[in-house]
Amino acid sequence: MDITEFQKRGKEMVDYIADYFKQLEKRPVYPDVEPGYLRPLIPDSAPQEPENFEDVLKDFERIIMPGVTHWHSPYFFAYFPTVGSFPALLADILSGGIGCLSFSWAASPACTELETVMLDWLGKMLNLPEEFLAGRDGEGGGVIQGSASEATLVTLLAARTKMIRRVQSENPELTEADVMSRLVAYASDQAHSSVEKAGSIGGVKIKTIPSNDKFAVCGSALKKVLHEDRAAGLIPFFFCATLGTTPCCSFDRLLELGPICNKENIWMHVDAAYAGSAFICPEFRYLLNGVEFADSFNFNPHKWLLINAECSALWVKKRSDLTSAFKVDPLYLQHCHQESGLVTDYRHWQIPLTRRFRSLKMWFVFRMYGIKGLQEHIRKASNQLNEALLKSINEARKIHLVPCHLREKFVLRFAICSRTVESVHVQFAWKHISKLATDLLKEC
Amino acid sequence: MDITEFQKRGKEMVDYIADYFKQLEKRPVYPDVEPGYLRPLIPDSAPQEPENFEDVLKDFERIIMPGVTHWHSPYFFAYFPTVGSFPALLADILSGGIGCLSFSWAASPACTELETVMLDWLGKMLNLPEEFLAGRDGEGGGVIQGSASEATLVTLLAARTKMIRRVQSENPELTEADVMSRLVAYASDQAHSSVEKAGSIGGVKIKTIPSNDKFAVCGSALKKVLHEDRAAGLIPFFFCATLGTTPCCSFDRLLELGPICNKENIWMHVDAAYAGSAFICPEFRYLLNGVEFADSFNFNPHKWLLINAECSALWVKKRSDLTSAFKVDPLYLQHCHQESGLVTDYRHWQIPLTRRFRSLKMWFVFRMYGIKGLQEHIRKASNQLNEALLKSINEARKIHLVPCHLREKFVLRFAICSRTVESVHVQFAWKHISKLATDLLKEC
Numbered sequence: 007m008d009i010t011e012f013q014k015r016g017k018e019m020v021d022y023i024a025d026y027f028k029q030l031e032k033r034p035v036y037p038d039v040e041p042g043y044l045r046p047l048i049p050d051s052a053p054q055e056p057e058n059f060e061d062v063l064k065d066f067e068r069i070i071m072p073g074v075t076h077w078h079s080p081y082f083f084a085y086f087p088t089v090g091s092f093p094a095l096l097a098d099i100l101s102g103g104i105g106c107l108s109f110s111w112a113a114s115p116a117c118t119e120l121e122t123v124m125l126d127w128l129g130k131m132l133n134l135p136e137e138f139l140a141g142r143d144g145e146g147g148g149v150i151q152g153s154a155s156e157a158t159l160v161t162l163l164a165a166r167t168k169m170i171r172r173v174q175s176e177n178p179e180l181t182e183a184d185v186m187s188r189l190v191a192y193a194s195d196q197a198h199s200s201v202e203k204a205g206s207i208g209g210v211k212i213k214t215i216p217s218n219d220k221f222a223v224c225g226s227a228l229k230k231v232l233h234e235d236r237a238a239g240l241i242p243f244f245f246c247a248t249l250g251t252t253p254c255c256s257f258d259r260l261l262e263l264g265p266i267c268n269k270e271n272i273w274m275h276v277d278a279a280y281a282g283s284a285f286i287c288p289e290f291r292y293l294l295n296g297v298e299f300a301d302s303f304n305f306n307p308h309k310w311l312l313i314n315a316e317c318s319a320l321w322v323k324k325r326s327d328l329t330s331a332f333k334v335d336p337l338y339l340q341h342c343h344q345e346s347g348l349v350t351d352y353r354h355w356q357i358p359l360t361r362r363f364r365s366l367k368m369w370f371v372f373r374m375y376g377i378k379g380l381q382e383h384i385r386k387a388s389n390q391l392n393e394a395l396l397k398s399i400n401e402a403r404k405i406h407l408v409p410c411h412l413r414e415k416f417v418l419r420f421a422i423c424s425r426t427v428e429s430v431h432v433q434f435a436w437k438h439i440s441k442l443a444t445d446l447l448k449e450c
Numbered sequence: 451m452d453i454t455e456f457q458k459r460g461k462e463m464v465d466y467i468a469d470y471f472k473q474l475e476k477r478p479v480y481p482d483v484e485p486g487y488l489r490p491l492i493p494d495s496a497p498q499e500p501e502n503f504e505d506v507l508k509d510f511e512r513i514i515m516p517g518v519t520h521w522h523s524p525y526f527f528a529y530f531p532t533v534g535s536f537p538a539l540l541a542d543i544l545s546g547g548i549g550c551l552s553f554s555w556a557a558s559p560a561c562t563e564l565e566t567v568m569l570d571w572l573g574k575m576l577n578l579p580e581e582f583l584a585g586r587d588g589e590g591g592g593v594i595q596g597s598a599s600e601a602t603l604v605t606l607l608a609a610r611t612k613m614i615r616r617v618q619s620e621n622p623e624l625t626e627a628d629v630m631s632r633l634v635a636y637a638s639d640q641a642h643s644s645v646e647k648a649g650s651i652g653g654v655k656i657k658t659i660p661s662n663d664k665f666a667v668c669g670s671a672l673k674k675v676l677h678e679d680r681a682a683g684l685i686p687f688f689f690c691a692t693l694g695t696t697p698c699c700s701f702d703r704l705l706e707l708g709p710i711c712n713k714e715n716i717w718m719h720v721d722a723a724y725a726g727s728a729f730i731c732p733e734f735r736y737l738l739n740g741v742e743f744a745d746s747f748n749f750n751p752h753k754w755l756l757i758n759a760e761c762s763a764l765w766v767k768k769r770s771d772l773t774s775a776f777k778v779d780p781l782y783l784q785h786c787h788q789e790s791g792l793v794t795d796y797r798h799w800q801i802p803l804t805r806r807f808r809s810l811k812m813w814f815v816f817r818m819y820g821i822k823g824l825q826e827h828i829r830k831a832s833n834q835l836n837e838a839l840l841k842s843i844n845e846a847r848k849i850h851l852v853p854c855h856l857r858e859k860f861v862l863r864f865a866i867c868s869r870t871v872e873s874v875h876v877q878f879a880w881k882h883i884s885k886l887a888t889d890l891l892k893e894c
Contacts, residue, residue: 007818009468012536016464019540023547024457037559041793044563045586052571056820059540062813066544070810073560077550085557090549092456096463096503098546100510102758103467105534106521113529115481116517119488127496142489152596153802163651186653187627200803203776207607207801209630209653308804314546315806332647349485357651357801358597359644360752362759366514369506374451376500 035081039073086280091312097370101363109359111349121365131286135298138321148321149355150364154279155200157304157320162204165273167331169243191244194223196251225262244273250281264299276303283310287381329354389416398442405435479525483517530724535756541814545807553803555793565809575730579742582765590767593799594808596760598723599644601748606648609717611775613687635688638667640695669706688717694725708743720747727754731825773798833860842886849879
């Protein structure tokens, strides 16, 4: 395939994708196939001779599409808010086209530098404490991981290294293995399975902290476990707090947990994988309060912030904590600027060495939506639902309300107006509104 | 950006990429920028209001491109053979467009099933032993990791779990930490830095085995270290052999090392990250001999096999070794087929949970090049160089040769023809050919 054919086929592909989105509602969201459906449909081995593009695309529609779960379908409500937007897709096409990789600054300076600045932009949108930003000469900064699982893993490993060094400096007679065997990390019993996986990879104990009746971990629960474990000779070193748990979107109480972790020299990592995007709206930002006590914070713009997979944003207050946990530095990956203190070599921040130019899609999305556009996207669902709810309330004509806007938010105002209102009327109104809301949610 | 605008912009993007490839030779391969060049060129924070696509693309050319190292440039000789091809790029556009993710079978059955079959196709191209293929009911199979670093890490972790269980079953009094502290893994002193990193993540000792004068590890070197370490009470559990080392493309001696590892219950992982693509050519396949002794094998089609990053192929003989090392299984990721034994849930094979539809670009490339086309790509450089060398030999008119084809390969035949030939003439001819070859390589 030469450049001219690529140009032709590339445009056909763009048309195919556009058509896919136009017709998406009509495709069944979940495929009707049984395990093993695909193998009998395609040859046992690769063809010897080249085939043409039309045949491959035809087979894509015939063989692959019937087995695809449509994550962009408006009927897809599984897992988490779905990935992507057109500007992100365009950026990904461009990133694939130029195909540069970014394990070190020198491997492609623009990849690294744009990533650092984009994570600063995003950190500012979230109003993250200054310490998490790279700025011109900060000690912190952000990095794009492939997934929240990797973010949890790299911070757990950084915390592990830090604690081993601390304990050994105070107890030079202890080996690394001695210390490792006593380390213990914590997360809510509601935390994502990736925390348990990170502990298992890192070879350290993971204990779950019981959440309360709101499915949140509070300070007292952590304190109790720490007390027991210290008494048993264990060394607590890492706590992964969750903002927006997978089962029910509960929030651990950072403002109670943070000071405990800081006092006890426990690394606090905050995992807000899917809920984190909401914090760009000032009215949801309070849910992030307490992040100032954290050592690291992560959420996935590839979930709810219109950026295609793979894009998981991780910030740390001290980049040296990460890099000192991972640094291996053979000659073929060294370059003349690396000791200048001016550059970032992201290979020391992550598990893989090589990765694509991932920050480009952040840049495209942030610019082409603007902060306002992104906030509207986060707010969209609730505004639309609220409008529909108001309509159904007023059409039912049992009670009457008028709405208002509080900045960007569509709000149902409930005012106690008449001299004749008693508590029983308010309770009737509440039941009525709840029923209509429940009916409405059933239709979604 | 609505569908219609995406369609327009997507086509402009395709044109931009086509133009990029047309003009690529003219761009300097390595950027002339100093660390920190980018930050002063872009605003301190994301814009409040949306910007338009033209401005973003203009800024890409003005701000990003001057900082890009051009991995596709014909003057790029750093690191390793560069990624990608047009069919792979088209597949990646499609994958981004439909945006489905594939952590479990149910998350998008086609993603998982195509991946399994593509890894079988590729395994067959390499003539991998049957045990590495998934087939219809095999115990082995392949998975696409993001990078060779991850492949090394997951196999080291699987080996670690396997050895801990084995030792504990024979010595129930030992804790996991006791065993961990005695585990030791090995790799050549020429091995890639990712092996050391994997050991450090997994919390186990890594020792380097001295390579010989050909920079290869041979059986006796491994035996010597094993003997010393067993005597010191250590437990050898993992050996990472390299086929095609990063510094000079040397090959560890699998045929000697494999039987030792098998006998000593040491997991042998074979890392052929960049050289591995060559094994699809029968004339290079002998370099893979001994893989039949390995537990796992990995190489990166995103290096030399025309597939865009990220695509690192890993095969294991026993998939249960991987899945039992990683399996954490919360309710929200379970699905009704998972215990049927018929499906693969790739989340148990890897570090991240979520990842893109990566096998699509394999399918496109394998079909649109065909095995023959891929083999030609691998052979291309040497055929072209050989032809040029023959031309310069015959034009210099000091000696005379004729070429031949051995299957697809352009070969310089050196025949001892005349009755008058003595050893001194052959030596003269060899020196002469070597000099011309050296001059030719300088011009590349």
